[in-house]
Every structure is written in C-alpha cells, then in structure tokens.
Amino acid sequence: MDGNAWRIAGGSALVDGALRQADVLLTEGRLAEAAPGARVLDARGLLVMPGLVDIHGDAHERSLQPRPGIGFPAGMAVRDTAAQLLASGITTAYLGVTLSWEPGLRSLETWRVLMAALDEARPMLALDLRVHLRFEADNLDALDDALSDIATGRVHLLGFNDHTPPILRRMDDAKQVAKYAGRAGVSPEEYQALIGRIAARRGEVPAARERLAAAAHKAGLPMLSHDDATLEDRALYRGYGAGICEFPMSEAVAEDARTHGEAVVMGAPNVVRGGSHLGWASAAPLAERGLVTVLASDYHWPALLAAPFAMARRGRMDLASAWALVSGNPARAAGLTDRGALEPGFRGDVVLVDPVGPEAVAVFCGGRLAHLTAAGAARLQ
Template identity: 45%
Template sequence: MAMIFEGAEVVLPDSTARVSLRVENGHITGLDSTPDGANRIDARGLTLAPALVDVHGDAFERQLMPRPGVFFPLDMALMETDRQLAANGIATAYHALTLSWEPGLRSVDQATRILDRLAALEPRLAAENRLQLRWETFCFEARSLIARALSGALTPSVAFNDHTSMAMLDPAIPLQERPFDLVADYPSIDLTLMATAGKFEKRAARAGIDAAAYLRLLGEVWERRPQVAGAIAEVGGQARAVAAPMLSHDDTQIETRDFYRGHGARISEFPMNETVARAAREAGDWIVFGAPNAARGGSHLGSPGAADMAARGLCDILASDYYYPAMLAAVARMRAEGLAPLHALWKLVSANPAKASGLHDRGEIAPGKRADLVLLDWPEGSAPAPVLTLRAGRVAHAARGFGL
C-alpha cells in the first residue's frame, strides 16, 4: 500500500522544506502529491531524511566477540548488529570484514563463516548488510574468498589495508608520516628485540595467541613482502572486473594514494594527513573520514579532524567506523557548530557514500529513488533519534506505530 508522509521537514538534495512525500512499491513516487488513497503518516514536528549509507563499520565485531576470546553464535551476533543499524537510521551498511593472516576474530576462516551466514540471513535482515572486504595485503590466503565474495548477489567493496607494514614500522617514525608501504628501504623494527613484544599484546589477545607466538607469525608473514605487489594487482583486477568499489586505508603518502588509484581504488579511506587528502581531492577521489572523529571533535590517533576536513572541502563521506550512532551524532554536532546547512551535511552520510559505492538508486529524496528513509525526532539543541527507518519502503525500525 502507498504511504504519504505529511508535515515533516524534509531533507532534499539542495534544501530542506516542509513537503509531503509519497512512497509506493518501494520507491519515492512524488513530492507534494495528493494523498489519493495512500496511508497518511502524521510526521509533524519530525525531520524526514534519506537513510544513512555506511561505507565502513566494524562495530559488528563487538557482537561477535564482546570480550577477548568470548565468541557468540554468529546468527545472534549478526541479527543484533542488523537491529543496531536500522535503529540508527542506517539502511545500507558495508561491514568492514577484516581478512587477516591473524587467527581468531579476523581470520579468513571466521570471515568465510560470516560471509556464508550473512547470505543465509539476508531475507530476515532489516537493513541491507553488505561487506567491505577489508583485505590485509599480506594475507594471500584470502584471495579465493575474495573471488567468491565478488561473485555474490550484493557486490562487496574491497579495501586495501596494510596493517602489517604499520605494525612493523620503526617507532621513531610517526604513524601519520610512514613511507609508502612497498618502498625498498622501509624502516622496520627488529622482531628479535624483546622490547617490541609489548606492542603486540592486544593484537595477540585478539588473535587468541600469546605475544611470542604472534611475533613469530608476524615475522613469517613479513617474509612475504616481495610478493605483496603482485597480490594487490591480482585482487584489484578481480574487483575491477565486477565494478566493485575499492578503497585504500590509512594513506600517509601521495605515492600510496597514487599506487592504489592505479589499481582502481578511487576512495581514500581515513587519509592520515592533510597532504594526502589534498592530493586525493585534486585527483577527483572520494575522501572518507570517521564519524566518531567528527562527533568527538577530533581523532584519537592524531590524524586530521574530520569536521575540519569537511569544512575545507577535504571530506566527502563520514563512516561509522567503530560506533554506529556516530554518523547521526557527527551531523548533529557539525550542524550545531554551523559548519554547513543540514542538506549539505547530510550528503556526507547518505548521497555521497551511495554514489562512491556505485549505489545510484538511493541516498537522496527524489522521485524514482529507492525509499530508504529515516524519520527523526530532533528537537532543536537535542540529539536526533530515529523513530522510523525504511529500506525500500519496508519498515526496518519503528519506535512509534505511525499506523504501519
């Protein structure tokens, strides 16, 4: 049955306006059209906006493993994650699924199970749960899984991560200034020095092994370094073949951004300094920063401030990163600080991430677009609260009845 929202302040592509909005057969079919038998929804005093599109979120890991080494059943964890997405107004999410050489939470075996269970659960899920294949470039074992995922019905994105080189970086070099990961004279630590063991305790706990075993494994993986460039070329070619969006993660050098762009990665995810962000902008790349950064007022790693980058035209997309509520919180804070009008800020969490991901059917309120919508209770000076989330016109979350 058709529905029509009446009385809301509607976030349109170029403005906000109090207009009615009609939804039918999963799509937006009109603005300020007559009710014509549609179910009338009283949205007075509320804000109606395009539902959020999250290009990178790893908060699902907390449902999988709430405490180190404590795993919960996958179906339960994934369905709880889905509920959190919809309750935060997110109708499309790319889960940042790490494909690592580490055992445990971020292993290829665990990723395979998640891929399989998400596919099986899809008919029961409220939001559109996609995957960002957050591939650790030293993890050659993941290549067959990547190929399988790229052939699926919901095309994933591919993010090139090199946390291996980051882990091996000489501590005398600031993280935000590390050289291109594949340079011949990369400044790496000496794993034989016991003083380095403390650096890896948290990583080892996540992997379910002790620090000494983690160090031995890291040393073995580091020996693969000469083959990494070839593996990146292979995965990039597979992703290009199906037009999968590609991202490079934590870029620190223009050379890094140029390298991954050359393989088809037109999204710079969390660039770690302004120089790289400016180079990405000049090349016409999409630039992603973390919404928690903007919501909190700065990066916990000392990277550029997301809100400041957005104000200077160096941020196109805000991703939830590790906290789903952060996307709405970031928009609310930036709006309160007068950084830009609401319709412009909303592009950071909906239209732009949709376009960057090749999802041109959603992200905006306009006739013909998919009816992915969020209705917000947002009194002035208060935090926005989603009271209704629609995915393709179907109720994904409802905190109030609205007669639906």
C-alpha cells in the same frame, strides 16, 4: 488501505538540497509522486531525511566477539548488527570485514562463517546489508577465498589494507606484542613467530594486489585504499583503480585525492567527539573545506546519525549540506545511483529524525517500515 504505500505527512523534508515542509510518499518500495490508499505517519516536528549510507562500519565485530576471545554465533551477531543499524537510521550498510592473516576475530575462518551467516540472513533483512572487504595485503593464504567471493557477488566494496609494516615496527614493544597476541588468541611468542613467517612472503604482495584489483574491475566493484600515509601510497592505489581514499593520514593526501576528483572518507566518531581518538587530523574542518566528502560510522553506528548535527552546530555548514556527507555522497562514492536523496523513483529509504536527540523515530528501507520507536508508533494513523 495499501500496506505497501505510505504518506509521511507534515514533516520537514530534505528535498532538492533544502529542508522544507513536504509530504513524502512511498509505494512499491520506492519514493513516489502519488501513493493511493497509503497509510499515514504523522511527521510533524520531525525531520524527514534520506536513509543513511554507511560505507565503512566495523562495530559488528563487538557482536561477534563482545569480549576478547569470547565469541557468539555469527547468525546472532548479524541479527543484532541489523537491529543496531536500523536504530541508527542506517538503511544501507557496508560491513567493514577485515580478512587478515591473524587468527581469531579477523581470520579466514571467521570470514567464511560470517559470509555464510549473511547469505542466510539477507532474505529476512529490511536494510541493504553489504560487505566491504578489508583485505590485509599479506594475507596470501586467503587470496583464493577473496577472489571467489568477489566473483560470486558476496563482496560489494574492496578495500586495500596494509597494517603489517606498522605491526612489525612495534614488535620490540612487549605491551604492543601482548595486545596483538591477545586479539589473535595466541601467546606473544606464537604471534612473533607468525608475523615472522608473514614478513618472509612480503615480496608476493604486489602480485596479489594486482589479482584483487583485476577481479574487482571485472565484477564492477568500487575500490578504496585505507590509511594512506603518503602521496606515493595514494598514487599506488590509484593505479590499481581505487577511487576512494579512506582515512588519509595527512591533509596533503586528502588534498591530492580531491585534486584527482576522488572521494575522501573519515570517521563520524571523529566529528562527534571533536577529533580523532588516535591524534590524527580532525575530520570536521576538513569536511568544511571540502577535503572530506564522506563520513562513515567506523567503530560506532550511532555516530553516523549524530555527525551531521554536530557539523551544523559548528555553524559553517547547514544540516542539509552536512547530511550529504552521510547519505548522498557515500552512495555516489559506492556507485549507488538509486538512493541518497528523496527523489521520485529512488529506493524508499527514509529516516524520520527527532532533532532533539537526535533519534531515529522511524526508518523505512525499500519502502518497508523497518524500525519504529514507541514515540513513532503513537504517530501512526
């Protein structure tokens, strides 16, 4: 019996865009047409689906800092994050790591520590754990680090963030100032002084964006813009080469992105909860109209697995079509051509789902059995 070969037998597999009973074979890390000497996992009554591809998830921040100001070692946080991702059926994850001018959780210091922890952990991880750099526009002091990490392959997706203007507009609200200061671990007075210094250098932002975009182009990285509020915003970032529109703030922006053939990302929690927690557009109807093409876990890993089932329950999209939003579509948007479907030769990323939960009963990453519940263990033959 070959421990590196598997036959996932008797399940309802998503093949060629439809669910049908079929065995799925894995060997040498890839989906295959034959797998001599394979071990067998009984998938009867389960769905056999391509592994989830999460283009933006930042729930790792709660592993780094479970409570405001209470931090834990980055290595521990990475291990905890990997376990949570696998339990959610996510086999390729882009950690949305914000590199901000604010001190604390999203600071340059935390970025450096987390990058080092990821470098150390990756050889031992089953899932493909990547970095989505969410670069805050005014973080000019961190620009050299960002450029270096892009050039050395530590960054896999570049996101243009610009949250400084809305923060500046809230500086007359003492409650908002206290919230931002608490997140940064400084006093309200220190925070206001800090943002004043940041705003004074606003004129240097366009040149910094140009350098980031040039570095990403040279490294072959996909780029996205975050929270585009206007058509002008989308046009600006499109000009830099950002072909993904993430969390557009209006339907018109999403329509414009789709007109230009761009992927549009919204949050899976939005779908699962039935709407945005911020009162923005509801993702599910936009996905049904083709205006949202990718769902991301955003701030809650398990939502990515639950979202296709929530879409299917609405009755306007079947489960096979909805699964594309969390697997095939994000893979293509990120330029990953070897995953997102159960096709021979593709990377062996497979999730066996009990639809009643839904729950990931077993997860294969690169052909390796990476996660198995007690119910899944009883299915091994």
